[in-house]
Amino acid sequence: MTELRVVDVVEEQLDAVWEVRIRSFGPGGDRDEWQKNALTFMDGRFLGVVDGDALVAAARIWPFEQWWGGRRVPMGGVAGVVVAPEYRGRGVGSLMMRAVLKRCVDKGYPLTALYPATTVLYRHLGYEFAGNRYKFSFEAADLRTLGGKGTAVRKAGRADAALFLELAAKNHEVRRSSGPLIWPRTEVESWLEDEDNFAYVADDGFVVYNWSEGALAVDELIAGSEETARALWATVGSGSSIAKSVQAYCPPFDPIHLLAEHEADGDTRINRWMLRLTDAPAAIATRGFPDGVVLETDLRIDDPDLTANTGDWHLSVANGSGSLKPTDNPADGLRLGPRGLAALYAGTPVAALRGAGLITGGAPATDSALDAVFAGPTPYMLDYF
Ligand SMILES: CC(C)(COP(=O)(O)OP(=O)(O)OC[C@H]1O[C@@H](n2cnc3c(N)ncnc32)[C@H](O)[C@@H]1OP(=O)(O)O)[C@@H](O)C(=O)NCCC(=O)NCCS
Structure with a gap:
C-alpha cells in the first residue's frame, strides 16, 4: 500500500x-x-x-x-x-x-x-439521527371514496417540474416542514417523464405514484387544501379494483391520517437518516424558527473535524430567525459536539441529549427554552438517496 x-x-x-x-x-x-x-x-x-x-x-x-x-x-x-x-x-x-x-x-x-x-x-x-422516512399502507378502497370531485385534476408531465417544485415549496413553508428534500429540477423532470410514474396536478397540489409489487405506491402527495387532498388521494384510490392497498411515503402527521376512514396498516416502514452541521452559523442563519419564541444563550461547541465550528457562541432567536455569533465572554453555556448539535438542530429534546451524554453544562432552566426554539413538526424525508 x-x-x-x-x-x-x-x-x-x-x-x-x-x-x-x-x-x-x-x-x-x-x-x-x-x-x-x-x-x-x-x-x-x-x-x-x-x-x-x-x-x-x-x-x-x-x-x-x-x-x-x-x-x-x-x-x-x-x-x-x-x-x-x-x-x-x-x-x-x-x-x-x-x-x-x-x-x-x-x-x-x-x-x-x-x-x-x-x-x-x-x-x-x-453525524447523528435526525429524522425518519415513513411508509404507510392504506386501503385503496378507503381512498377511492374520499371525494373531492369538485376539484379539477389534470395529468402532469415533464413541463410541470417547476410548478411541482413551487407547489411543494408553498406547502412546506406554510407547514413549517423540517426534513423534506428539494431535488434539482433536472431530477424532477426525469421522474415526470418516466412512463412508470403517474403524475396529476390540481391548483394547489400534485401527486406522483406508480405500481410497486402489485400495489400502488405514492412517492409524494402535496395538497394545499382539504378538497385537493381528497381529490388527489381519491385519484390514486380509483385503482382499488386492481390494487388493494396504497403504500404512501408521508409523515405520520399528514392530513391523510385524519381523512382516511381506517387507520394506516401497522407495517409502517422506517428508515432513519442522520444529519451533521458543517457550518454551524450558516445552518442556524438559514433555517426557520417558531414565531414568537425568543432566546439568548451561550453554547460551547467542540468540533474536532471542522474546527471552524469550535468555540464559544452566542445563540439568538427572535422573530422566526436565529443567529450564532462568536462570543469572548461566554456565560456558563451548554457544551456539545457535532452529534449533539445535529440532534438539537433536529429538535431532539435536550433532556434526551443530556441522557446520552451529548450535551453537558448550562442551566437546566435553559433546556425548555432550547426545546421550544428547535421544536416543530417532526423531521421526515420522503425520498431515499
Ligand atoms: C462502511 C464502509 C464504507 C466503512 O469503510 P472503512 O474504510 O472500513 O471504515 P473505517 O476503517 O474508516 O472505519 C471507521 C469506523 O467505522 C467502523 N466500521 C466500519 N465498518 C463497519 C461496519 N460494517 N460495522 C460496524 N462498524 C464499522 C470501524 O470499526 C471504525 O470504528 P472504530 O474506529 O471505532 O473501530 C465500508 O465497510 C464499506 O464500503 N462497506 C460496504 C458498503 C457500505 O455499507 N457503505 C456505507 C453506505 S451508507
Whole structure:
C-alpha cells in the first residue's frame, strides 16, 4: 500500500468505482443509467481515495436543499459511500468522509445528511439521527371514496417540474416542514417523464405514484387544501379494483391520517437518516424558527473535524430567525459536539441529549427554552438517496 490520497473522481475512474460498488452493494442496477448520473457529480461532488493509481473508495454528494422550520437550507446528501473490501477497517472510509465534510463546507452546504448502512463510521464524524422516512399502507378502497370531485385534476408531465417544485415549496413553508428534500429540477423532470410514474396536478397540489409489487405506491402527495387532498388521494384510490392497498411515503402527521376512514396498516416502514452541521452559523442563519419564541444563550461547541465550528457562541432567536455569533465572554453555556448539535438542530429534546451524554453544562432552566426554539413538526424525508 502506497500513500492513500483523496482525489476528485474523473470519468476514467468510473469503471473502478462501479466495481467497488458491486462488491459493496451487490450486483444489479443499470450500469449506463448509473454512469449518466455519476457524470453529473463531476463538479467537485464525487470524491475518491486512490492507492497509487488504483481507486479504492468513493462517495458522492447530492446538491440538495432541505426544509428546516419552513425554510430552505442547502444540504449535501452523501450517497454511494464504498471502500474496496481489501482496504476496509483501516481508516479509508473515515479519511474520505473527512474530505466529504470539508467539501460540503467549500460547496456552501451548511448541512449534510445521509442514510447510514452502519452508524459507527458516521457517528465518529459527527453525524447523528435526525429524522425518519415513513411508509404507510392504506386501503385503496378507503381512498377511492374520499371525494373531492369538485376539484379539477389534470395529468402532469415533464413541463410541470417547476410548478411541482413551487407547489411543494408553498406547502412546506406554510407547514413549517423540517426534513423534506428539494431535488434539482433536472431530477424532477426525469421522474415526470418516466412512463412508470403517474403524475396529476390540481391548483394547489400534485401527486406522483406508480405500481410497486402489485400495489400502488405514492412517492409524494402535496395538497394545499382539504378538497385537493381528497381529490388527489381519491385519484390514486380509483385503482382499488386492481390494487388493494396504497403504500404512501408521508409523515405520520399528514392530513391523510385524519381523512382516511381506517387507520394506516401497522407495517409502517422506517428508515432513519442522520444529519451533521458543517457550518454551524450558516445552518442556524438559514433555517426557520417558531414565531414568537425568543432566546439568548451561550453554547460551547467542540468540533474536532471542522474546527471552524469550535468555540464559544452566542445563540439568538427572535422573530422566526436565529443567529450564532462568536462570543469572548461566554456565560456558563451548554457544551456539545457535532452529534449533539445535529440532534438539537433536529429538535431532539435536550433532556434526551443530556441522557446520552451529548450535551453537558448550562442551566437546566435553559433546556425548555432550547426545546421550544428547535421544536416543530417532526423531521421526515420522503425520498431515499
Ligand atoms: C462502511 C464502509 C464504507 C466503512 O469503510 P472503512 O474504510 O472500513 O471504515 P473505517 O476503517 O474508516 O472505519 C471507521 C469506523 O467505522 C467502523 N466500521 C466500519 N465498518 C463497519 C461496519 N460494517 N460495522 C460496524 N462498524 C464499522 C470501524 O470499526 C471504525 O470504528 P472504530 O474506529 O471505532 O473501530 C465500508 O465497510 C464499506 O464500503 N462497506 C460496504 C458498503 C457500505 O455499507 N457503505 C456505507 C453506505 S451508507
